[in-house]
Amino acid sequence: MVIKVENLVKRYGDLIALDHFNVEVQEGEILGLLGPNGSGKTTAINCILSLLKYDKGSIEIFGRPMSPSAYDIKRNIGIIMQNVAVFEELTVYENIDYFCGLYVTDKSHRKMLVDEAIDFVGLNDFRKFYPKKLSGGLLRRLNIACGIAHKPKLIILDEPTVAVDPQSRNNILEGILKLNKDGSTVVYTSHYMEEVEHICSRIVIMDKGKTIASGTNDELKSMIKSGEKITIEIFNFNAKILSDLKNMKNIVSCEFADNHLIVKSMRGENNLMVLLEYLKSNNIAFGKIYSEPPTLNDVFLEITGKELRD
């Protein structure tokens, strides 16, 4: 086991930021910490990294207790902070060299690692650029390069794609998958469920400092009642359709807006076919039809009663 957090409690006065939070990270996995803003993800990461003192609980990394002076443990951790932490006064190369130098003292080895990191994040054309000259996306890539240049066994990324353009976001996500493929264990926090769904092998959903659900993507979705969401374009809508659908078996909710009927069904039944048969038998003309499987947002919504992005 790479990380083991047990009953972690962190309070800021009356506010409980972490409420008996538990998490385990296995070697070689990408664990996603998913939760809305203020759910305690960054607090948990800061406690794990010993940047914050906590009130109760225990944290072990690589099987040893984590503390501010656990330098041997820190040597094998790569951290990519939520805010870009680079020196404005240093070039791209100098920044990566500085942060890599905190872990690797051998100059020639470090040079090789820095070059590899620059290659990895695709900043070869910007080696001599100062951070001010970089776009938001490139800056995030630099931040990642600074965190992973020393080839750590454990990489912790705290919302690394905030305010990043789609191209850089894809580059970052693909990079994380590659790092994991090369042997690094990854902890990835985000409030973007699509990202977490895309890259994480296991997901922990957090709310109000607690773990509310954990498992693989499929495991989480199988925990809830909701099934697919069906959207049908209807041209001659009347209120009877809504009341008929609401009375149908397996339909959780339905609503009509902007010529679109949105129907949420229960998990595991063949709802699309039932719906299409209803429309056909009642001679209701329809256009495009979309069927979407449940998302992590649905999981969060069903467990907490609120949207993930609230």
Place this chain on the structure above:
Amino acid sequence: MQVFKVFFRIIKKNLGELSVYMIIFLVLAVLLSSINTGSQYNEFAQTKSKIAFINNDKTSALTDGLRDYLNENAIIADIKNDERTLQDALFYRDIEYIVKVPSGFSDKFYNGEKAEIEITKVPDSISGVYMDNMVEKYLNTARIYINNMKNISGEKLTQYIQKDLSKTANVNLSAADAVQTKKYLYYYNYAAYSLSAILILGVCIVMFVFNKLDIKRRNLCSPLKNSSINMQLILGNLTLSLGAWLIIVITSIIIYRKDMFTISGGLFILNLLVFTIAMLSISFLISNIVKSRPATSAAANVVALGSSFIGGVFVPQYLLGAKVLTIASFTPTYWYVKSNNIISSLAVYNAQTLKPVFTNMLIVFAFAVAVLAITLVVMKQRKTVS
């Protein structure tokens, strides 16, 4: 030494802003020190006043002797013995002094009667006083011989007087290096301003970067010990301070050459070193208080300029009011400049004369220690809050 290296990369990136203070200082210091050469002299050359000597008495050894004596120490102008001509010559400063020997003077003088020489001179002139002294000295000497050697011949009398008055004493001007000291006094006084500005700006710029929360946390996540990071930062600050001090000292050696290799030169250098330590301490405190980059420049200008103005860097301390000096005494700049002024005026170096200099240096050093203690309290307070 990653932190140490980055320290100087940050300094290098801001070298333009920092060197402005050094360039301004060097230009100002060189210009002003060459203008302000001081008012002391290390050479003496006798000047002779132009006088008129009118003898209305009979020719005697006494009056001839007086004329000869005055002729040795002044220039006797050839002017017509006419009251109006003499007055005009005095008015137009063709002459500065008129010695008029009245009729019967010699006889009266030999007989011990009251005999006075008529003197007319330019009012309140230095040459007038100088000539008064000479006439008085000659007549007093003559009087002593006449009173004590009855029937002394005129020839003998003038011989004795001449011998006595020709005696001189050699004088060595022990404070001869005072003129040069004055020159580097200005240099070292102005150094206080530039050094303050450079240190506050330099230390604040770097510490501001390393104190940024994101950078600080990122460093804390690394296997580099916090104590090692702090040590490297302290080493960087010390190197920066000593570097600035060294540049000022080396420049002073280039400008004033061997004069800097004197006791006073050494004292100036030592005084600047103590001041550098105090300013480093103050800079460190400011770097822990200032919260933005523009505020750093503002703090550098306000503190450096403010303390320099009231401390006597730009305006001599003797021209500043008592209240201003009282306020200034709460800054190390005041004590630094005070020490410089004392060192500059010293001609003799011993325990007694050097005591006030070292006392002032100790006060400046005490500032460094006190401010450092306050800084540590501020840092601890911040740590507790965060």
